[in-house]
Amino acid sequence: MPVVGGVETAKSGLSALYLDVHEFGPGNVSAKAVAEAHQKDLAQEAAHGVRFLNYWVDESRGEVFCLSEAPDPESVIATHRAAHGLVPKQVVKVTAGN
Numbered sequence: 668m669p670v671v672g673g674v675e676t677a678k679s680g681l682s683a684l685y686l687d688v689h690e691f692g693p694g695n696v697s698a699k700a701v702a703e704a705h706q707k708d709l710a711q712e713a714a715h716g717v718r719f720l721n722y723w724v725d726e727s728r729g730e731v732f733c734l735s736e737a738p739d740p741e742s743v744i745a746t747h748r749a750a751h752g753l754v755p756k757q758v759v760k761v762t763a764g765n
Contacts (some may be wrong), residue, residue: 682716682738684763687747687755689731698724701731707750708733715746734761 689696701724708719717737724731733755737743738757747754 680757681710684720685735685737685740685743685758686761687733687735687740687758689733689753690756691729691731693727693729695729696726696728696731698726704751704753705733708746710717711746711750714749715742717742717746719746 685765701722705719705722710742712719712735717735720734720736722731722733733743733747737744737746740760742762745752
């Protein structure tokens, strides 16, 4: 049975893994607010061909990191923009390790 999602899809060339970085500044982000924004991302992801896999929050530095599978960086940005307007400062293509 072929794999149609997850890391194997990224390896097959159908899409890629991206890590996007949001910088809000120290004290300007909470894990609760990010969890709420993440739910909005999930509601929009299919419309842009994106699948959010995980996210991390550093409240002390005011940074959020989102891992997604997407056709391109623009799709990741479009999903965040449509979901809540909080676009990342950068989107980096990454490769999963073994």
